[in-house]
Amino acid sequence: xxxxxxxxxxxxxxxxxxxxxxxxxxxxxxxxxxxxxxxxxxxxxxxxxxxxxxxxxxxxxxxxxxxxxxxxxxxxxxxxxxxxxxxxxxxxxxxxxxxxxxxxxxxxxxxxxxxxxxxxxxxxxxxxxxxxxxxxxxxxxxxxxxxxxxxxxxxxxxxxxxxxxxxxxxxxxxxxxxxxxxxxxxxxxxxxxxxxxxxxxxxxxxxxxxxxxxxxxxxxxxxxxxxxxxxxxxxxxxxxxxxxxxxxxxxxxxxxxxxxxxxxxxxxxxxxxxxxxxxxxxxxxxxxxxxxxxxxxxxxxxxxxxxxxxxxxxxxxxxxxxxxxxxxxxxxxxxxxxxxxxxxxxxxxxxxxxxxxxxxxxxxxxxxxxxxxxxxxxxxxxxxxxxxxxxxxxxxxxxxxxxxxxxxxxxxxxxxxxxxxxxxxxxxxxxxxxxxxxxxxxxxxxxxxxxxxxxxxxxxxxxxxxxxxxxxxxxxxxxxxxxxxxxxxxxxxxxxxxxxxxxxxxxxxxxxxxxxxxxxxxxxxxxxxxxxxxxxxxxxxxxxxxxxxxxxxxxxxxxxxxxxxxxxxxxxxxxxxxxxxxxxxxxxxxxxxxxxxxxxxxxxxxxxxxxxxxxxxxxxxxxxxxxxxxxxxxxxxxxxxxxxxxxxxxxxxxxxxxxxxxxxxxxxxxxxxxxxxxxxxxxxxxxxxxxxxxxxxxxxxxxxxxxxxxxxxxxxxxxxxxxxxxxxxxxxxxxxxxxxxxxxxxxxxxxxxxxxxxxxxxxxxxxxxxxxxxxxxxxxxxxxxxxxxxxxxxxxxxxxxxxxxxxxxxxxxxxxxxxxx
Amino acid sequence: xxxxxxxxxxxxxxxxxxxxxxxxxxxxxxxxxxxxxxxxxxxxxxxxxxxxxxxxxxxxxxxxxxxxxxxxxxxxxxxxxxxxxxxxxxxxxxxxxxxxxxxxxxxxxxxxxxxxxxxxxxxxxxxxxxxxxxxxxxxxxxxxxxxxxxxxxxxxxxxxxxxxxxxxxxxx
Numbered sequence: 001x002x003x004x005x006x007x008x009x010x011x012x013x014x015x016x017x018x019x020x021x022x023x024x025x026x027x028x029x030x031x032x033x034x035x036x037x038x039x040x041x042x043x044x045x046x047x048x049x050x051x052x053x054x055x056x057x058x059x060x061x062x063x064x065x066x067x068x069x070x071x072x073x074x075x076x077x078x079x080x081x082x083x084x085x086x087x088x089x090x091x092x093x094x095x096x097x098x099x100x101x102x103x104x105x106x107x108x109x110x111x112x113x114x115x116x117x118x119x120x121x122x123x124x125x126x127x128x129x130x131x132x133x134x135x136x137x138x139x140x141x142x143x144x145x146x147x148x149x150x151x152x153x154x155x156x157x158x159x160x161x162x163x164x165x166x167x168x169x170x171x172x173x174x175x176x177x178x179x180x181x182x183x184x185x186x187x188x189x190x191x192x193x194x195x196x197x198x199x200x201x202x203x204x205x206x207x208x209x210x211x212x213x214x215x216x217x218x219x220x221x222x223x224x225x226x227x228x229x230x231x232x233x234x235x236x237x238x239x240x241x242x243x244x245x246x247x248x249x250x251x252x253x254x255x256x257x258x259x260x261x262x263x264x265x266x267x268x269x270x271x272x273x274x275x276x277x278x279x280x281x282x283x284x285x286x287x288x289x290x291x292x293x294x295x296x297x298x299x300x301x302x303x304x305x306x307x308x309x310x311x312x313x314x315x316x317x318x319x320x321x322x323x324x325x326x327x328x329x330x331x332x333x334x335x336x337x338x339x340x341x342x343x344x345x346x347x348x349x350x351x352x353x354x355x356x357x358x359x360x361x362x363x364x365x366x367x368x369x370x371x372x373x374x375x376x377x378x379x380x381x382x383x384x385x386x387x388x389x390x391x392x393x394x395x396x397x398x399x400x401x402x403x404x405x406x407x408x409x410x411x412x413x414x415x416x417x418x419x420x421x422x423x424x425x426x427x428x429x430x431x432x433x434x435x436x437x438x439x440x441x442x443x444x445x446x447x448x449x450x451x452x453x454x455x456x457x458x459x460x461x462x463x464x465x466x467x468x469x470x471x472x473x474x475x476x477x478x479x480x481x482x483x484x485x486x487x488x489x490x491x492x493x494x495x496x497x498x499x500x501x502x503x504x505x506x507x508x509x510x511x512x513x514x515x516x517x518x519x520x521x522x523x524x525x526x527x528x529x530x531x532x533x534x535x536x537x538x539x540x541x542x543x544x545x546x547x548x549x550x551x552x553x554x555x556x557x558x559x560x561x562x563x564x565x566x567x568x569x570x571x572x573x574x575x576x577x578x579x580x581x582x583x584x585x586x587x588x589x590x591x592x593x594x595x596x597x598x599x600x601x602x603x604x605x606x607x608x609x610x611x612x613x614x615x616x617x618x619x620x621x622x623x624x625x626x627x628x629x630x631x632x633x634x635x636x637x638x639x640x641x642x643x644x645x646x647x648x649x650x651x652x653x654x655x656x657x658x659x660x661x662x663x664x665x666x667x668x669x670x671x672x673x674x675x676x677x678x679x680x681x682x683x684x685x686x687x688x689x690x691x692x693x694x695x696x697x698x699x700x701x702x703x704x705x706x707x708x709x710x711x712x713x714x715x716x717x718x719x720x721x722x723x724x725x726x727x728x729x730x731x732x733x734x735x736x737x738x739x740x741x742x743x744x745x746x747x748x749x750x751x752x753x754x755x756x757x758x759x760x761x762x763x764x765x766x767x768x769x770x771x772x773x774x775x776x777x778x779x780x781x782x783x784x785x786x787x788x789x790x791x792x793x794x795x796x797x798x799x800x801x802x803x804x805x806x807x808x809x810x811x812x813x814x815x816x817x818x819x820x821x
Numbered sequence: 822x823x824x825x826x827x828x829x830x831x832x833x834x835x836x837x838x839x840x841x842x843x844x845x846x847x848x849x850x851x852x853x854x855x856x857x858x859x860x861x862x863x864x865x866x867x868x869x870x871x872x873x874x875x876x877x878x879x880x881x882x883x884x885x886x887x888x889x890x891x892x893x894x895x896x897x898x899x900x901x902x903x904x905x906x907x908x909x910x911x912x913x914x915x916x917x918x919x920x921x922x923x924x925x926x927x928x929x930x931x932x933x934x935x936x937x938x939x940x941x942x943x944x945x946x947x948x949x950x951x952x953x954x955x956x957x958x959x960x961x962x963x964x965x966x967x968x969x970x971x972x973x974x975x976x977x978x979x980x981x982x983x984x985x986x987x988x989x990x991x992x993x
Binding site for chain 1: 924925952957
């Protein structure tokens with residue numbers, strides 16, 4: 001039977017419950033929620049005067065009611081040292097989601113750690129130090145002292161290049177302005193660490209270098225633009241699953257207002273299926289291109305648009321680089337940038353050429369070009385909102401493909417205008433505020449390969465888990481484990497020694513090729529298995545946290561409960577680390593170096609916010625953000641007037657493009673010539689194996705799978721990572737639904753659960769990315785682009801059965817995900 | 822709504838034995854017995870409601886029902902092959918709430934793959950897998966009504982396994 005909570009009623013929120021602003025911290029959209037807390041010994045009543053909604057709860061409430069919450073929206077948590085009732089429910093007054101909850105955010109309450117209900121008991125409560133062959137709970141001072149002593153020894157005996165750092169750089173879950181500032185101050189100001197990486201890729205770099213180099217920041221429109229547009233042009237993205245309430249609350253309204261939609265994706269996604277339902281199939285054009293050929297398609301679209309004269313000449317003349325090359329192609333720029341004419345020399349591609357490369361009809365490419373750019377009957381601009389995400393970012397030839405997409409938007413004048421925009425849709429929210437990072441370099445170091453090569457001696461990890469989110473993961477895991485085990489063995493051998501003796505033993509092991517690993521996380525992660533010190537962090541709402549969403553909407557998500565156990569906000573962990581570094585370095589006689597670690601005397605996350613983000617944005621304070629509620633303010637914040645923060649609805653409304661830092665404020669076109677497979681090894685692997693192993697995301701646990709590995713509702717649905725396959729391929733391989741299978745190639749092996757899907761192409765599978773129970777990265781080769789952007793999406797392998805469906809998987813529904821109405 | 826539905830609390834109490842006598846008594850209270858001063862119960866008291874007779878059902882033809890009261894619409898289904906939680910001689914009779922537990926839209930039945938589908942936001946639930954959400958936005962699987970078939974073939978509902986959309990107590 002399907003998992004059921006057997007909840008037949010819930011405590012009612014009393015009229016005087018405390019209300020808190022909450023921005024869901026899981027995905028980029030940042031839906032508004034309200035949290036209500038009240039004492040354990042009180043409850044509201046059904047009568048209108050006795051509950052927070054002011055309605056008679058003794059009656060059935062209507063569709064879309066505000067006055068209902070699901071059992072997943074309820075919990076009992078600790079607040080100021082006391083247990084309290086908690087309800088976290090969607091905010092009907094938030095313009096982002098309009099009261100819609102997602103399957104992720106509407107479980108925020110249930111996914112809170114609770115001593116009373118035992119939810120999320122996997123959460124870390126105390127610092128853990130590897131001692132006596134196990135992780136021993138310890139004090140913050142003990143743990144941070146060991147971290148500082150080993151780190152200080154390694155960076156002073158070697159250099160700061162021997163400290164490798166994997167750290168979040170985003171907002172929402174992990175990160176946020178408070179925490180990116182604190183870690184940034186520690187590693188980019190007190191130190192100048194260059195061997196660092198971000199949570200989901202093996203280097204410290206932008207996912208969208210080219211759009212920035214072209215002058216166009218990647219989050220340039222407002223969600224309302226999808227309601228106002230004539231055409232939604234989506235590439236390598238699947239918003240119904242991964243920006244759910246952006247799709248439902250904005251894009252669907254656009255479709256219902258008459259917009260058409262072009263979707264470029266090798267797979268028939270749920271976004272395609274749902275859009276056909278909402279808009280009518282005749283208004284949705286799905287270009288199911290061959291994998292990795294987006295660039296050829298975009299160049300053909302641009303060529304068609306230019307040749308038909310559907311370009312915005314006034315906009316091009318006023319806002320784009322007029323003639324020739326502005327930036328030459330070089331090691332840091334995988335394509336030259338300049339005028340439209342210059343770009344066309346490289347980009348020109350006929351419809352027929354593209355049709356042959358992409359495997360779609362030339363007529364459909366022409367149709368897409370018309371839907372995107374053909375002026376309306378009255379000659380006015382066709383509004384087109386363009387959106388892309390990991391299918392492009394983690395796809396073939398990142399730099400040029402992103403550039404080719406932005407080319408189309410610039411050529412048609414669809415940036416900075418109502419109903420336009422050319423945007424990365426995003427994964428996490430944003431929350432980047434750090435000291436300058438120019439010392440990291442471009443291209444940045446390929447950090448995972450750096451570690452595999454045996455380099456680096458200390459590895460600080462902040463809410464990253466390479467085990468689930470790196471490429472070439474099989475090799476990475478083997479090496480990381482071997483190197484960290486050397487240090488564990490050294491610690492074990494030094495058992496009973498003084499702190500100095502243990503540190504000496506660790507440093508000796510490091511000098512012999514070992515790696516000392518410090519893991520800061522909310523749970524004991526998979527890479528955390530290699531750690532020697534584990535530091536427990538807390539999450540958003542266990543601390544105050546500021547972030548901005550995919551339309552740059554900045555909100556303060558308020559603390560409504562205590563950090564679990566002795567866990568702390570990351571910013572205060574970073575501060576503690578800095579303070580211990582200062583003390584240890586001073587003891588070691590490095591007084592000047594020690595002085596660099598001053599300036600962390602924060603006691604709250606607000607202190608970190610004021611020290612960082614507020615310094616660059618002096619109008620913004622916690623009090624002002626709190627007053628702006630769940631609708632917040634769209635960055636950049638330009639002022640404070642009439643008691644409100646003033647922001648910017650959409651960027652570049654004045655036609656001045658500045659993301660590249662050019663004084664002329666002219667946008668640049670990208671000479672994004674098609675060159676086939678860009679990353680090493682892809683063509684050979686494609687030729688060698690039967691199945692293209694696409695990696696995909698799933699609505700149900702996208703961005704919170706680390707918590708959902710201990711959530712019964714989710715584990716009941718997907719006890720193993722799904723691998724969607726055509727039923728005929730399954731028959732050929734002797735696979736039944738729910739059977740366990742493994743995917744094998746030269747890079748490694750991973751496993752999942754066979755899920756039949758008649759709409760997927762033959763010899764293609766779609767495996768969920770980032771699963772704790774089967775890492776797709778195990779079988780992805782090390783190939784990256786010139787700027788070390790991973791091509792996770794292109795991986796080929798063979799598939800074989802491991803086992804019949806287990807008792808658990810046999811009970812799972814294997815029906816199509818597409819609604820039939 | 823159907824007017825032939827009976828609240829059969831007494832028979833239910835008899836069938837289920839003394840262990841749930843208190844629940845049965847409370848159910849009786851919902852149909853008009855005078856309330857007595859008694860300790861509050863930890864669980865809501867579900868009425869036992871006759872929904873239909875086995876003979877009324879056709880395979881894969883949904884029948885509109887309501888449970889635990891007229892404001893909580895549901896569907897009664899004979900699926901044609903045994904399913905977990907199915908009752909009746911063929912073990913294939915199930916009943917679900919048809920209010921989507923995401924936002925309360927009315928679900929529609931698709932006989933092609935025996936799912937309930939939401940026109941609002943495209944969530945869907947598998948009637949052959951206990952109402953498991955196949956894909957969607959709800960944070961729970963579909964509330965299923967506990968069924969019992971008596972020796973006359975009458976199908977009675979007497980419980981729900983999840984919170985029904987739009988009510989903070991399954992029995993109002």
